[in-house]
Amino acid sequence: MSEFHRKIERNTMRFVLAIIVVASIGGIVEIAPLFTIKSTVEAAPNMRVYTPLELAGRSIYMREGCYACHSQMIRTLRDEVERYGPYSLAVESQYDHPMLWGSKRTGPDIARVGEKYSDAWHVAHLYNPRDVVPESVMPAYRWLLRNELRIDDLPGHLRAMRDVGVPYTDAMIENAAKDAFGQAAPESDAAVGVTERYGAATHMRAFDGNAGRLTEMDALVAYLQIMGKLTDAAQKTEQTKIGE
Amino acid sequence: MIARLTVAERQSALLILIVMSFLGLAMAAAGRGTPFGLHGFLVIAASIGVGLPLLRKFYAPEPDPAQFEQYYDDPTKVGIVLAMLWAIAGMFVGVWVAALLAWPDLTIDAAWASFGRLRPIHTSGVIFGFGGNALIATSFHVLQRTSRARLPDQLSPWFVLLGYNLFCVVAATGYMMGVTQSKEYAEPEWYADIWLVIVWVVYFLIYIRTLARRKEPHIYVANWYYMAFILVVAILHIVNNLAVPVSFGDFKSYSAFSGVQDAMTQWWYGHNAVAFFLTAGFLGMLYYYLPKRAGRPIFSYRLSIISFWGITFMYMWAGSHHLHYTALPQWVQTLGMTFSIVLLVPSWASAGNALATLNGAWHKVRDDATLRFMMVAAVFYGISTFEGSFMAIRAVNSLSHYTDWTVGHVHAGALGWVAMITFGSIYALVPWMWKRETMYSARLIEVHFWLALAGTVVYVFAMWNSGIIQGLMWRTYTDSGTLAYSFIDSLVAMHPYYIARAFGGLLFLLGAIVGTYNVLMTIRVAKRERAQSGGGTDVPSYGRDPVLQAGE
Amino acid sequence: MHDMVVAFSKSWGLFYLVALAVGVVIYAYWPANRARFTRAKNSILDKDDRPWS
Ligand code: HEM
Ligand code: HEM
Numbered sequence: 001m002s003e004f005h006r007k008i009e010r011n012t013m014r015f016v017l018a019i020i021v022v023a024s025i026g027g028i029v030e031i032a033p034l035f036t037i038k039s040t041v042e043a044a045p046n047m048r049v050y051t052p053l054e055l056a057g058r059s060i061y062m063r064e065g066c067y068a069c070h071s072q073m074i075r076t077l078r079d080e081v082e083r084y085g086p087y088s089l090a091v092e093s094q095y096d097h098p099m100l101w102g103s104k105r106t107g108p109d110i111a112r113v114g115e116k117y118s119d120a121w122h123v124a125h126l127y128n129p130r131d132v133v134p135e136s137v138m139p140a141y142r143w144l145l146r147n148e149l150r151i152d153d154l155p156g157h158l159r160a161m162r163d164v165g166v167p168y169t170d171a172m173i174e175n176a177a178k179d180a181f182g183q184a185a186p187e188s189d190a191a192v193g194v195t196e197r198y199g200a201a202t203h204m205r206a207f208d209g210n211a212g213r214l215t216e217m218d219a220l221v222a223y224l225q226i227m228g229k230l231t232d233a234a235q236k237t238e239q240t241k242i243g244e
Numbered sequence: 245m246i247a248r249l250t251v252a253e254r255q256s257a258l259l260i261l262i263v264m265s266f267l268g269l270a271m272a273a274a275g276r277g278t279p280f281g282l283h284g285f286l287v288i289a290a291s292i293g294v295g296l297p298l299l300r301k302f303y304a305p306e307p308d309p310a311q312f313e314q315y316y317d318d319p320t321k322v323g324i325v326l327a328m329l330w331a332i333a334g335m336f337v338g339v340w341v342a343a344l345l346a347w348p349d350l351t352i353d354a355a356w357a358s359f360g361r362l363r364p365i366h367t368s369g370v371i372f373g374f375g376g377n378a379l380i381a382t383s384f385h386v387l388q389r390t391s392r393a394r395l396p397d398q399l400s401p402w403f404v405l406l407g408y409n410l411f412c413v414v415a416a417t418g419y420m421m422g423v424t425q426s427k428e429y430a431e432p433e434w435y436a437d438i439w440l441v442i443v444w445v446v447y448f449l450i451y452i453r454t455l456a457r458r459k460e461p462h463i464y465v466a467n468w469y470y471m472a473f474i475l476v477v478a479i480l481h482i483v484n485n486l487a488v489p490v491s492f493g494d495f496k497s498y499s500a501f502s503g504v505q506d507a508m509t510q511w512w513y514g515h516n517a518v519a520f521f522l523t524a525g526f527l528g529m530l531y532y533y534l535p536k537r538a539g540r541p542i543f544s545y546r547l548s549i550i551s552f553w554g555i556t557f558m559y560m561w562a563g564s565h566h567l568h569y570t571a572l573p574q575w576v577q578t579l580g581m582t583f584s585i586v587l588l589v590p591s592w593a594s595a596g597n598a599l600a601t602l603n604g605a606w607h608k609v610r611d612d613a614t615l616r617f618m619m620v621a622a623v624f625y626g627i628s629t630f631e632g633s634f635m636a637i638r639a640v641n642s643l644s645h646y647t648d649w650t651v652g653h654v655h656a657g658a659l660g661w662v663a664m665i666t667f668g669s670i671y672a673l674v675p676w677m678w679k680r681e682t683m684y685s686a687r688l689i690e691v692h693f694w695l696a697l698a699g700t701v702v703y704v705f706a707m708w709n710s711g712i713i714q715g716l717m718w719r720t721y722t723d724s725g726t727l728a729y730s731f732i733d734s735l736v737a738m739h740p741y742y743i744a745r746a747f748g749g750l751l752f753l754l755g756a757i758v759g760t761y762n763v764l765m766t767i768r769v770a771k772r773e774r775a776q777s778g779g780g781t782d783v784p785s786y787g788r789d790p791v792l793q794a795g796e
Numbered sequence: 797m798h799d800m801v802v803a804f805s806k807s808w809g810l811f812y813l814v815a816l817a818v819g820v821v822i823y824a825y826w827p828a829n830r831a832r833f834t835r836a837k838n839s840i841l842d843k844d845d846r847p848w849s
Contacts, residue, residue, distance in 0.1 A: 012455045015463070016475060019556060023476050025812060026560025026583070027483075027512050030576055033802050034505050059496065063422035065360020075569035077642055079719040082727055090504040090571035098427055098499035099506045103566065105646040106345065108731045130348070135732050137348040137742075139358040156490040160498045163488045314846055390840060392848040459848035462836045532840060541837040546824040549833075553820040557813070575802065586813075 044091040044233040049166055050226070051198045052154045052180040057223025059157075060216055061100070064141060071102035072111040072227070076241040085112040086234040087241065095166045095230070107138055112228035119207045122221045144217040145208060151177040172197050184218040185211040201229075245318045246301040248311060253399040254302055258295065260403065265291040271435070274493030279421040283414055283435070283495070290410050315388045319401040321677050323381025324670055325767075326409060327374055328760040331663070334369025335753040337362055342746040346739065356420035364419045364431045370658065371429065371521065373412045378666045379525040380405055380447070383470045385673060386532045387451060390467055391458035400446050407443040411436055423495045427510050429517045430484050434497040437485040444481070448474050465548045469528035472556050476520040484513035504571050512563035519559035522657065523625075526665050527555075527594055530625075533669040534598055534618045538608060543600035547593050554590025558583050565636035568645060577638065584636030588629060595626035613689040617668030620697060624660025628653060643719070648738070649711025652704050659700040659752055667696065667759055674763050678770035688762045695755030702748030710741035 050058060061067070074080050074087045081087055088111050093099045117125075124131055127145060129138040154176035162168045172179070175193060182190030186204040188211070195202050207221035228234070249257065264287055271284025343350050344359045351357045384401055388394060395401055415432040418424065424431040432440070451471060455463060487497035501509050535542045542548060564572060564580030599622055602609055609615050631653050635644045644650060671689055675682050683689060717734040721727060823829070 012452055012463070015468075016452070016471065019468075019472050019475050020479070022553065022557050022816065023472070023560050024479065026557070027479075027516075027563075029804075029808070030561060030564060030579060031505070031508050031512060034508055034573070034576070062424060062426035063361075064355070064358065065363055065419075065424070065426075067426050068360055068363050071646055073570050075642070075645075077569055077719075079721075079727060083718070083731070088571055093503035093507075093571075095502060097502045097506070098425065098510065099503050100426065101507055101567075101570065103428065103646070104650065109646075133732065135736050137345055137735065139344070139348060139351070139360065140353070141355075141358070142353055143355050153490065153494065156494065157496065157498075160488045160490045160496075164498050164500050165502070388847070389844040392844070394847045460839060462832055462839070464836055464840060466840075535837070536840055539841065541841060545833040545837040549824045550820055553816065557816055 044089075044231040047091065047094070047231040047233070048199050049095055049161075049168060049172075050230075051183055051194070051202060051222070052151070052158060052172075052176040053149075053183045053219050053222045054226050055157060055161070055223075056149060056151070056154065056180060057219035057221070058100075060144070060220045061223060067100045067102050069102075069104060069106035069138070071105050071109045072099075073101035074109055074111050076239075076243065078242055080109070081239060081242060084109045085228070086237075086239055089234050089237065091233050092228070092231060095161075097161060097164050097166070107136075110224070110227060114225050114227040114229040119205065119221055119225065120209065122224055123208055123217060126217065126220065141220075144220060145215055147216045149180070149214045149216050149219050151180045151214065154180055169197070180219075181214050183222065184208075184214055187211065245322075246298055247304040248307045248318065249398050251306055253397065254298060256399055257298055257402070258302070261291045261295045261298070265295075271493075275495070276493075278493075278495065279418060279423045280435070280493060280495040282421065283418065283423075286414060286417065287410070290406075290413075294406060312394065314394075315385075316395045316398055316401070317385065317388075317677055318398075319405045320381045320385045320673075323377050323384070323405050324674060324677070324763065326405075327377035327381060327666070327670070328756070328763055330369055330373030330377055330412070331756045332753070332760055334366055334374050335749070335756055337366040337369055339746060339749045339753050341366055342742065342749045346742040346746055355422065361419050361422065364424060365416050367429065368412065368415050368419070368431065370663075371517075372415065373409075375522065375526075375662055375666065376408060376412070377405075378529075378670065379470075379473065379521075380408060382529050382533075382669055382673065383451075383473075383525070385677075386464075386466050386470065386528065387454050390460065390464035390532070391454055392460050393454055393457040395450060396453035396457060400450050404443055404447045404450065407439070407446075411440045411443060414439070418495070425485070425487070425497065425499065427484065427499070427513070429514055430481070430510070433495045434485070434487055434489045435495070437481065441478070441482060444474070444478050448478065464532070465542075465545065465552060466528040466532040468552050469524045469531065472552070473520050473525035473528065476516060476524070476556075480513045480516050480520070484509055507567055507570070508564065508572060508576065511566035512560070515563040515566060516559055518657070519555065519562075522662050523559075524555065526662055529665050529669045530594070530598055530618065530622065533665075533672045534615075534622070535601055537612070537615050537618065537668070537672045538602055538605050540601055540605055543597050543603070547597045551590035551593040551597070554593070555587070558587045558590065562587060562636065565641065568638045568641040581636050581638055585633050588633040591629035591633075592626055595622050595629070598622035598625075613686070613693040614668055614671040614683075616693055617664050617671065617689075617696075620693075621661050621665035621668060624656055624664060624700070628657035628661055631656060643715040644711060647711040647714040647718075648707045648741070649715065652707030652711055655700070655707065656704045659696070659703060663752075663756075664696060664700075667692065667756075670759075670763065674766050678767055680766065680770050680773070684762050684765035684769055688758055692755045692759045692762070695751050695758065699748045699750070699752030699755060702751065703745050704748075706741045706744035706748060710738045710745075713737055713741075 074084045076087045093101070121132065125133070126141045128140045129136040155173050158168045158173045158176050162173070175197070178190045179194050179197065182188060182192065182194050183202065183204055184206050185191060191204060194204065203222065203225055206218070208215050208217040246254070268284045268287030268291060271287060272281045275281030275284055341359055341362050355361065384395065411432070414436045418432060418436065423433050425433055451474060455467070486500040488500065489497040499506055531542060531548060561583035562580050564576045565584045568577050599619070602619055609619050635641055635649070635653060671683055714734050717729045717737065720729060
């Protein structure tokens with residue numbers, strides 16, 4: 001035993017290997033089974049993917065660091081379920097590359113904020129949170145209304161998402177830029193085909209209140225309004241794990 | 245410093261800088277006007293910024309061969325100064341974000357100055373900028389002294405130090421422009437990540453090559469910790485950052501993992517970033533500078549070995565305690581909780597070992613603020629690991645998770661342990677590096693110590709209070725069985741604590757500024773003295789006890 | 797298949813932990829190592845002004 005360790009230590013490379021092996025075991029044992037498992041992620045046949053506009057909104061959510069203050073993971077605790085809604089299921093974030101569960105609630109959980117408030121409320125709130133919630137400490141995001149949304153690169157984004165396993169079709173990728181514009185301008189020609197590709201329940205409206213101009217605000221509000229709405233699996237599953 | 249490089253090293257350096265400039269140019273061209281392109285220009289600017297002074301000394305004669313009989317400490321010196329400057333920058337942003345939580349309008353109407361973009365600048369600035377530079381600087385020093393061998397060459401340490409700082413600057417400026425992967429503590433995007441891998445491989449090779457040349461048969465335990473830090477951070481970094489970029493020319497990438505697998509991978513990374521970046525490396529400092537400064541060997545070498553393997557093994561299992569009561573399968577949560585609790589044993593073994601080393605030298609701790617920094621660091625290490633193991637219990641975590649309690653725990657570790665052991669080590673190291681008996685001012689070290697301790701206590705108590713209040717308010721029911729408080733009620737209750745936290749942080753920041761001033765003045769005074777007397781020898785800065793001065 | 801992986805993870809982890817702990821403790825307390833450790837812990841305190849040749 002002792003001779004063995006002395007050799008390990010005298011020979012630096014062997015010492016290095018020892019550290020790697022000892023350290024890797026825990027990660028491998030815990031993470032590997034999550035990839036073989038089927039029951040980690042419940043089946044949800046009606047799960048839909050993010051539209052290009054929602055995906056762009058999600059990127060803005062990440063860019064502005066919203067995840068630093070808002071969680072998107074309702075735990076299996078009674079008070080959380082009563083405050084925020086049915087607890088989050090693994091399947092709900094299966095198209096989230098990366099996940100945005102968060103680790104801090106400076107603001108409330110927003111996993112189920114979709115359709116809870118009007119678009120106008122969100123726009124006003126993002127423009128200056130203290131106009132609608134006087135005690136809020138959330139930053140004001142005025143530039144979202146000023147900045148035009150960049151859409152020409154959206155096909156590339158969808159393609160990258162497909163490369164990591166999200167089932168975007170060729171038609172979705174091809175029409176990504178047009179669909180992004182169309183979703184927020186339902187009267188325009190660009191709107192044709194969006195619901196065909198993403199489902200009849202897709203929100204088609206000028207999220208920032210102005211259909212002529214596609215802003216970053218449109219994208220972010222579109223994303224907020226779909227949160228928790230990609231599947232109804234959580235509403236349908238019996239919430240048996242509370243307090244477990 | 246450049247004249248001390250050999251001619252061949254200067255030529256290789258120039259070659260590397262030229263390659264980097266071309267890479268920068270390619271980035272600038274591909275990214276035209278986007279943040280990616282701007283980072284291309286940053287790379288070019290950095291290459292030129294290093295290249296100009298290099299060219300000025302390019303044709304200087306070969307250095308005096310006598311220098312190869314000495315340790316090579318130039319990168320360590322620069323690393324120390326960089327660490328202090330990052331400390332000020334990172335903590336300044338920390339105070340700023342703390343103030344924003346108390347007074348949200350205390351900023352300008354610009355995207356880069358909003359909380360969400362500043363916060364990662366704070367976390368990366370202090371962890372990677374301050375902590376990382378301190379780790380690199382001290383590791384080169386400890387490695388050479390304990391191996392009794394010089395670094396294998398003079399170029400690769402510079403590549404590591406400067407390349408690493410380029411990574412930090414790309415990261416911080418990226419956040420301002422909205423470039424982030426959003427993974428906590430792994431925010432930098434794919435191109436910065438690839439760059440860090442290259443830097444890290446060179447760092448690892450320096451370690452291996454120096455150890456291979458060592459004259460001391462046994463590898464001193466501090467190096468084990470530094471090695472674990474280097475190796476495991478490499479593994480974590482590569483796995484957690486696997487992603488598909490949209491294109492070359494676009495900063496954005498999509499993580500290879502999603503949902504629950506991504507959550508587990510991220511917190512396996514996140515927790516072990518704590519373990520191997522914020523703990524293992526700094527334990528390396530503790531195991532070298534504390535005994536050195538106290539002039540006494542570590543209390544139990546055996547215990548240090550046992551805790552080393554304990555920490556290396558067990559931390560890797562603990563990541564899932566960040567995901568209690570979530571959609572992660574429960575057996576993984578239970579496993580994480582169990583190992584987190586057992587983890588207390590090796591953690592306290594280290595903390596206890598450090599304190600037992602000081603037993604019998606308490607008069608030095610009383611008189612020497614440098615040693616006191618290290619002692620307090622060991623105490624806070626003990627406190628924050630106890631707290632961590634406690635918070636990893638599922639029932640406790642149901643209260644603490646998502647609240648300021650976590651932030652309090654983080655800063656008990658970050659301020660009390662990481663920053664204090666770093667300041668202590670730097671105060672021990674600076675006179676040694678610049679060949680003086682002492683720092684410029686012992687009084688200022690004392691001032692720094694009390695500012696740091698007061699700041700930490702105020703910060704941590706404020707967050708413990710607010711976190712527990714917050715957690716309790718969220719789960720309080722009225723008699724009729726409905727939730728008693730709205731979310732906003734809990735937010736309002738936080739306000740006084742957020743002010744207190746900002747104040748505590750300000751004290752801590754002032755301390756760091758005082759410390760930086762002291763370091764810079766020491767350097768200045770040393771230079772003046774050297775100009776007068778013409779060079780000194782390597783003086784390890786032991787405690788003030790004259791009996792313990794170097795015997796040779 | 798999955799059940800096997802999980803069962804292996806759950807049981808083997810514990811076994812591995814115990815084996816590692818025993819191994820490390822034996823190493824640390826192996827009598828022949830005592831001299832080396834004593835030397836190692838004192839080694840940092842002296843003769844570090846220059847590399848050894
Ligand atoms: C001047 C001293 C400091 C101040 C005022 C300060 C302030 C802050 C604030 C306000 C936050 C955000 C908390 C929130 O979102 O609710 C934060 C987060 C954080 N800080 Fe500091 N900080 C300081 C020093 C440090 C140091 C020295 C370190 C590390 C070595 C550090 C590491 C972190 C980390 C890791 C987080 C993220 C915590 C989490 O996500 O749970 N901080 N800090
Ligand atoms: C035995 C040692 C430790 C254990 C078991 C432990 C455990 C924990 C737990 C349970 C959490 C809360 C997770 C959550 O609810 O989200 C946490 C968070 C954290 N701990 Fe520790 N901890 C330990 C030591 C340390 C030390 C020494 C530091 C040093 C700085 C540290 C830094 C952090 C950070 C930065 C976070 C926040 C992560 C985030 O949510 O962003 N921990 N730790």
